Amino acid sequence: MEFFRREELATNLAKKVLEVSPTSASSSGLFLAAPRRTGKSTFLREDLRPALEKEGALVLYVDLWEDRSADPGETIVHMVRAELAKHEGVITRLARSAGMEKVAVGGLSFSLDRIGLGDGISLSTALAELSDEVKRPIALVIDEAQQAIASEKGNDALFALKAARDELNSSRHFGLRVVATGSNRDKLAMLRAGRDQAFMGAPLINFPTLGMDYVQWFCHRLNLGAPLDPARVYELFKRASFRPELLGAAADAVRFEFGLPPDQVSTRFAEAIDEQIAESEREQLRVVHNLTPPQSTVLRVMAVRGEKFAPFEAATIESYNAVLQATSPNVDAKIDVSGAQQALAALQEKALVWRAARGVYALEETGLATLMASAGMLDDVPR
Known part of the structure; x- marks a missing residue:
């Protein structure tokens, strides 16, 4: 599937995240806020992750909304376990440090379940060993990070990551960066606004919305029987709160309206946008009215x-x-x-x-x- 690429933004952001400077707070973590369905998660997976890897980082990505029934703390730890499972040397050293003299990597003598938030091997120790193994900085990208403070285990995971960040950003290791994103700025701010929060003081910025370059890319790939004016579509895009899926849904509505004269395509597309917005609002209010x-x-x-x-x-x-x-x-x-x-x-x-x-x-x-x-x-x- 073809995606709209935001490579310049991703490269710029990756460099800033990985920057090592006494005048930067990015080592404390970076928090990006953007409304849902505005392309944030796609950007993280398709643009930022490759950009961070290109800059030399080992990237671990997790979406805390991927499984809403799972505890966010366990989801974060599972992400780390999954990466550790790829590095036999790390598993061996961790197992021995936990007092397991006989280690059969991939067998039953060592269980990754012991790498967690309680007794046994700490998350900080595990990430430090991983950093030393790969000899490059680790970037943890946590999408919908505000879900972490919705549970005690999630809170514990954040403080475990803070401890890991403090350890890995010392001169003994190769660095750890945490990029946390969320669809609600106020909720995301709770992770870094108070003294009792793990990432107090970390920068919180609004993630840039998709702009005219995206609209031009979108219009160029349409085949509706007549071209659309990107300037007019951009105004419709703003009305749709910069949600790409509404543009796509409107385009589908026009595409399957057989027999539509070419000179009516532009008008019908604008009507379809308004219909999509109205339908979205009706659905939200329908739940409220019930x-x-x-x-x-x-x-x-x-x-x-x-x-x-x-x-x-x-x-x-x-x-x-x-x-x-x-x-x-x-x-x-x-x-x-x-x-x-x-x-x-x-x-x-x-x-x-x-x-x-x-x-x-x-x-x-x-x-x-x-x-x-x-x-x-x-x-x-x-x-």
């Missing part, structure tokens, strides 16, 4: 409060009940702390709300609050 009154109430208050949302404070409970009375006057019920907990748990199951292990809640999709506001669903929430 919530129970307490669930809908808690979601509305959270959408308005944003970062200041404190779900169990007395003032918030009061807001819940004011909204519940305004939006569902026929419901004979009140929301207390227990009811709020139940509603939040249900919202998590429906993938509308995200929860960090330390009890901080946030909307799963940052754009949902704007969408709910435009639909008038937040009008009754006290400010």
